[in-house]
Amino acid sequence: QKEVEQNSGPLSVPEGAIASLNCTYSDRGSQSFFWYRQYSGKSPELIMSIYSNGDKEDGRFTAQLNKASQYVSLLIRDSQPSDSATYLCAVNPSYGKLTFGQGTILTVHP
Amino acid sequence: GAGVSQSPSNKVTEKGKDVELRCDPISGHTALYWYRQSLGQGLEFLIYFQGNSAPDKSGLPSDRFSAERTGGSVSTLTIQRTQQEDSAVYLCASSPGTGDDGYTFGSGTRLTVV
Numbered sequence: 001q002k003e004v005e006q007n008s009g010p011l012s013v014p015e016g017a018i019a020s021l022n023c024t025y026s027d028r029g030s031q032s033f034f035w036y037r038q039y040s041g042k043s044p045e046l047i048m049s050i051y052s053n054g055d056k057e058d059g060r061f062t063a064q065l066n067k068a069s070q071y072v073s074l075l076i077r078d079s080q081p082s083d084s085a086t087y088l089c090a091v092n093p094s095y096g097k098l099t100f101g102q103g104t105i106l107t108v109h110p
Numbered sequence: 111g112a113g114v115s116q117s118p119s120n121k122v123t124e125k126g127k128d129v130e131l132r133c134d135p136i137s138g139h140t141a142l143y144w145y146r147q148s149l150g151q152g153l154e155f156l157i158y159f160q161g162n163s164a165p166d167k168s169g170l171p172s173d174r175f176s177a178e179r180t181g182g183s184v185s186t187l188t189i190q191r192t193q194q195e196d197s198a199v200y201l202c203a204s205s206p207g208t209g210d211d212g213y214t215f216g217s218g219t220r221l222t223v224v
Contacts, residue, residue: 034212043201043215044153051210088153092210097143097166102152 003027004091006101015110019076023089023101026070033065034098035074036088044088048074079108112136114216116202122222123192131187131219135204142185143205143213144177146198153201159185160208192223 007022021035032051036044050056050063050072062075072091076083089101115134123129135142144156155169159179170176174192179185189196199220203213 032210032212043218046212046214049212090212092208097155097158098213099155100145100153 002101003093003099004089004101006087006089006104008104010105010107012107012109013079015079015081015108017079017108019079019083019106019108021074021076021087021089021104021106023072023074023091024070025072025089025091025093025099027091027093028067028070030067030070030091030093032092033063033072034090034092035061035063035072036090036100038086038088038103040085076106079106081108081110084108114202114204114214116200116216116219118219119217120220120222122224125194125223126191128188128190129192129221131189131200131202131221133185133187133202133204133216135183135185135202136214139204139206139214140182141205141207142179143203144185144187145201145203147201147218148198156187156200189221192221194223197221197223 004025013019035048037047038044048063050065056063060077064073084107086103086105088103090098117132140161142159145153157177158166174190177187199218201218203215205213
């Protein structure tokens with residue numbers, strides 16, 4: 001079992017729709033969770049972090065964490081073509097070293 | 111500096127040659143990380159430096175790979191006797207402490223071994 005798994009893509013949604021990206025992790029001791037966005041040919045950019053169970057909202061982005069189910073998700077509301085990118089889930093299972101999922105490619109079509 | 115700086119941005123080298131990749135982290139960040147990303151793949155951890163502690167080298171794929179961090183700041187990743195499978199984007203990141211605040215990545219070095 002991979003340490004961090006993301007739902008297989010690619011994911012395609014129409015402009016204005018909600019995009020839902022999912023991630024599960026294996027280490028129950030993990031305490032911090034992150035979503036990175038990576039545009040083609042660019043380096044990953046941190047867009048959300050979450051540490052406690054529940055929802056965390058930042059603009060059009062909502063991160064959801066359920067530690068009991070070892071599940072993290074990212075919702076993007078009112079998706080825009082500029083949201084088209086690869087989204088990477090990252091988990092801090094031990095002191096200081098993030099483990100990344102393989103990424104989900106999101107395409108938002110006009 | 112304002113961000114994580116990596117150089118060179120692109121490097122083409124012949125198989126069997128040695129290469130050095132440089133990373134200059136954000137000023138004051140104690141933690142520095144090297145990852146690599148092959149085409150269409152996720153991020154593969156290579157090595158992690160935290161302050162003056164011994165580095166975590168558990169991700170280095172072979173003894174051809176080494177890294178050092180001088181003065182707690184700039185880091186150099188060295189690949190000896192490069193092979194074609196070493197071709198990838200090498201990403202450096204830094205964080206203020208333990209990584210609990212996430213990382214800031216540099217723009218990467220694209221290494222091509224021909």
